[in-house]
Amino acid sequence: MGKTIVIIGTLDTKGPEIAYLRDRLQALGLKTTVVDSGILGEPLGIQPDIDHGQAATYGGTTIEALQNAGSRGKAVAGMREALKKLTLSLFDEGKLDAIVSMGGAEGAVMGAAAMMVLPVGVPKVLVSPIASGYHFFEPLVGTRDMIVVHSVVDILGLNPIACTIFDNVAAALKGMLDHGHRLPRPEPGRRFVAMTMLGNTTTAVMAAKDLLADRGYEAVIFHSNGVGGPAMEELAEMGQFVGVIDFTTNEIYDPMVGGIHDGGPDRLKQIGLLGLPQVVVPGCIDFSVWNAGTVPATLMDRPIYDHNPEYTLVRASHEEMIELGHLFSSRLNMAKGPVVVAVPTKGLSIPNVPGGPFWNPEADADFLSTVQTEIREDIPVLTYERHVNDPEFGREVAQLFVDLMAET
Secondary structure: OOOEEEEEEOHHHHHHHHHHHHHHHHHOOOEEEEEEOOOOOOOOOOOOOEOHHHHHHOOOOOHHHHHOOOOHHHHHHHHHHHHHHHHHHHHHOOOOOEEEEEOOHHHHHHHHHHHOOOOOOOOEEEEEOOOOOOOOOHHHHOOOOOEEEEOOOOOOOOOHHHHHHHHHHHHHHHHHHHHOOOOOOOOOOOOEEEEEEOHHHHHHHHHHHHHHHHOOOEEEEEEOOOOHHHHHHHHHHOOOOOEEEEEEOHHHOHHHHOOOOOOOOOOOOHHHHHOOOEEEEEEOOOEEEEEOOOOOHHHOOOOEEEOOOOEEEEEOOHHHHHHHHHHHHHHHOOOOOOEEEEEEOOOOOOOOOOOOOOOOHHHHHHHHHHHHHHOOOOOOEEEEOOOOOOHHHHHHHHHHHHHHHHHO
16 A cells, blocks of 8 residues: 545545545545544445544543533634544544645644645645635635645535546546645755746746845745745744745735735834845735725725736725824844845835826835834835836846845
């Protein structure tokens, strides 16, 4: 037998389907460990390798306590935490090479949470009918390299549609284990630099990437969409980068107004706390991002820009730009490593140009003034008579990083 795949599922409702996937994986020469994440009932048509009682103990509780938690939500939350610890334990013990989960709403969320504790490169496949439509993908993906498969039909019955999807999932897992690999540590001598980017900063970041390459650095670009920034920070903590150019820091604004590019409460803190050298640009900090047609009525009086048919940008108010200056400074002031701030004064996004819908030089100037006043004295704040997406600005920022590394 070959490598081991952990299969998580609520066996009281998905037992026959999990058994089918288990058998397909075993037929491909893979070992399996079936974990029962069901809470209320007993397994149907399958015997788990780790039953729900054993699984619950990893969360410091019992299955009886979860069954009497008082609400479905509390029970699922308790099992989810237990599954995360169980999965990490199996991985640390060398008993997990890949993981797959099939489930509806609760089953998918529990299985996905367990997968998210695993490093990048460990195969992770989630099969669910909620991987579709208007459902939020954050609970299914997080910041990890999840493969999410829409089951098309609900996971109840072994019909030709379901079996085709389950067969292909098994084949995909076999292929990943045979031909894929986990994320390695950087090879000696290679210098990777993390950068953040959106469509509004692509031209400048591309120019910065080229200059970095000329200086012996390899840029790794993250889409600053509420997941990219936090993912970059997590990978930095794992030792993947020698430093960071945080060119597009919009993810600290969306949480203020409810936009979808929400980087969470720790965005812009982690790199500094790690002590990594960083050059930081307030790129795209002047707008929040919304799914088309979802801008709340409270923001409809703001300047609005249709970025594409799917996403709408809304300009930050003058008062919010000042508040962002406070937030930007306070988080960078936590840094334990060298920091340089580079601010373009001719616009922070594509619609922020003279005559453009987001042009408000007074608000941007007050953001800059707030940063200059409140940031630590040892953190330089450099200004450039450039637009944020000017390729020359991108090259100047890249050279700042190169010089910072030389000083460090």
